[in-house]
Amino acid sequence: MTVYAHINTVPNGSTGGIMMKEHRELLAAGEESYVFWGRGREAEKPNEMKFASDAEVKLDVLQTRIDGRAGFHSKNATKRLLARLDEIKPDIVHLHNLHGYYVNVEMLFEWLSKHDCRVEWTLHDCWAFTGHCAHFTYVKCAQWKDRCAYSKPCSQLYTYPKTYSKLSCSWNFEQKKRVFNQVPAERMKLITPSQWLANLVGESFLKGYPVEVRHNTIDIDVFKPTPSNFRERYNIGNRFMILGVASPWTERKGLADFVRLAGELDSGKFAIVLVGLSEKQIKEMPEGIVGLTRTDSREELAGIYSTADVFFNPTTEDNFPTVNLEAEACGTCVVTYDTGGCRETLRRTDSHAVKGYEQGLALINRLGAKA
Numbered sequence: 001m002t003v004y005a006h007i008n009t010v011p012n013g014s015t016g017g018i019m020m021k022e023h024r025e026l027l028a029a030g031e032e033s034y035v036f037w038g039r040g041r042e043a044e045k046p047n048e049m050k051f052a053s054d055a056e057v058k059l060d061v062l063q064t065r066i067d068g069r070a071g072f073h074s075k076n077a078t079k080r081l082l083a084r085l086d087e088i089k090p091d092i093v094h095l096h097n098l099h100g101y102y103v104n105v106e107m108l109f110e111w112l113s114k115h116d117c118r119v120e121w122t123l124h125d126c127w128a129f130t131g132h133c134a135h136f137t138y139v140k141c142a143q144w145k146d147r148c149a150y151s152k153p154c155s156q157l158y159t160y161p162k163t164y165s166k167l168s169c170s171w172n173f174e175q176k177k178r179v180f181n182q183v184p185a186e187r188m189k190l191i192t193p194s195q196w197l198a199n200l201v202g203e204s205f206l207k208g209y210p211v212e213v214r215h216n217t218i219d220i221d222v223f224k225p226t227p228s229n230f231r232e233r234y235n236i237g238n239r240f241m242i243l244g245v246a247s248p249w250t251e252r253k254g255l256a257d258f259v260r261l262a263g264e265l266d267s268g269k270f271a272i273v274l275v276g277l278s279e280k281q282i283k284e285m286p287e288g289i290v291g292l293t294r295t296d297s298r299e300e301l302a303g304i305y306s307t308a309d310v311f312f313n314p315t316t317e318d319n320f321p322t323v324n325l326e327a328e329a330c331g332t333c334v335v336t337y338d339t340g341g342c343r344e345t346l347r348r349t350d351s352h353a354v355k356g357y358e359q360g361l362a363l364i365n366r367l368g369a370k371a
Contacts, residue, residue, distance in 0.1 A: 004033040005090035007081070009100030010040040014322060015124050018216060019096050023047075034088055036081055038074070038102020047231035049084055052077035060101035068132070068168025070161040071105040078104040082111050088129050097119040099134065099161060106161070106179050114143070122191040122214070125319055128180060128200075129204035133159060133174030137317035137339060138252050145203050146227075148173040173183060173371075177205040179317045185209050196342025198325075215344065216322050223329040226352040228303030234290050239271040240368040243308035243332070245264065245301070245323045247276035247294045250313060254314025255281075261312075262288035264361065270368060288328070305330035310367055314360060318342055324351075335360055 004026055010016040019035060020297040026033035026223070027047070038052035052060075052074060059071040081103065084104045085093070087134060094236035098105050112119055125134040126323075131148025131155045148154060157163050190209050192198040231237060242261070245251040253351050255274075262272050275292045282291035296300050298302065305311065309325035313336040324334045324345035336342045337360070340354035348352060354360045 001030070001032050001090060003090045004031060004092050004094060005085060006035045006096070007016070007098075007101055007103070008035075008037050008096035009098075011035065011037045011050075012040055013098050014041070015122075019094075022094070027322050030297065032088075034084075036084070036091070037096055038077060041098060049268045051079075051081040051084070057101050064101060064161050065163055066165065068157070068161075068163030068165035068171060070101070070132070070163070070173075071103070071172075074102055075107065077102060082107065085111065085115075090117050092118045092120060095119065096326075097124055097127075099127045101161070106175070108178045110183050112188075113184075117187070119183050119188040120191055121188065121196060122193070122320075123201065126197070127198060128176070128348055129201065129206050131169035131171075132156060132161070132177070132205050135252070135317040138181065144173075163325055180206060181208065194344050196341040196344065197319050203211045209354045216325070217327060218322055218325045218367050219328055222298045223305070223326045225331040226299065226302040228300075228304045228307050230304050232308045234273070236273070236290070238272045239269055240371045241308045242270060242308075242364060243275070243311050243327070244273070244313065245275045245305075245327075247309075249274065249277050249281060252316050254316065257314040257360075258284060258289065258312070260357065261361065261364075262286050265368075267366075270364075273304070273308065275301065301302070302330050303328070307333055308332050310364060312360065312364065313333065313337070313342065314357065315339060315342065321345060335363055335367075 006019045006023055008015055008019045013019055022031045023035045036049045037053055039057055043050050056074060056077045063073045064070045096228040127134040130144045131153060132154050139155050143151060152365045154169040185208050188209055190201055191214050192211060195213050198211045198213050201329060211333045244258055249255045258274060272288055273290045276294045277291045285291045305327050311332050311334045313321060313324055315337055316339055318340040324336055327334050328348050328351060333348055334351040336353050338355060343353040352363060354363060
């Protein structure tokens, strides 16, 4: 029997959901599988472990704000994780997000380098090979190819993982380059949800490791055409409904483009619905936008997807957005910006990846005219 250990920031959300799905499938197949995380709910079953306390996470956040060394704190929490790994002696360790203020990557990779286990590392973003950020498309930065903050200062220190230290970026880059290359290439494989991210890995300091593209999947037993009275409840009527879903909504997710869209479309013919907004954002939305907070009910979300006429995803940087998959599975076509791995998510012939806002607006107008 093979023993598996999975490690991620949280047990829920997109990355946590992927981890838990794999864990459950392995258990169902008769394998021995364990899951570990640092933040979120407490462990509920014997093969689960939340190894960081809330106080330790908050301390890590504070330390990172000050020194910028994300991933190099949380030593006590990591000691608990490694002690448990010593007990279960995993044959395969599957890593997911290692950022998020919960684990010390130096300690973890030292353990991995000394133990004869196979390592699979799913990269859900670009943090593993940069000196600071998780994404760099929006700011068009390419310093990660050589050395972050070498030719010019990092422009994203105030983005996640936020810091006030202007000296941390180049230090992080060199330390991550050293730490993440400790495991022999014959024992570690990188997994990316998109070919786009795989190509970036090939240009980074992780290029010596084999890379497998493994597209994220969704639960098609949940995300399928689903009857809903959503139009009646929110007075959408027969208007052409444009849906956007994100959590959280940020400028990089295209929130400003939805506001702009509301100002340019006839509210008598078009209705814009945004799911995942904060209460503050909902109050700030202009007329023409129906704003909703995040729903924890996937069935409810499937009903909203199903009733929309088009799913619009104006994200400016994304790896492999599963919201596009969910919308299509519910029978709704997608219009998304052609950034990151977005194009790779599209399967329907009536879904489109467009260059930017103007092309998206024109396409939505054409779709609305046909409805």
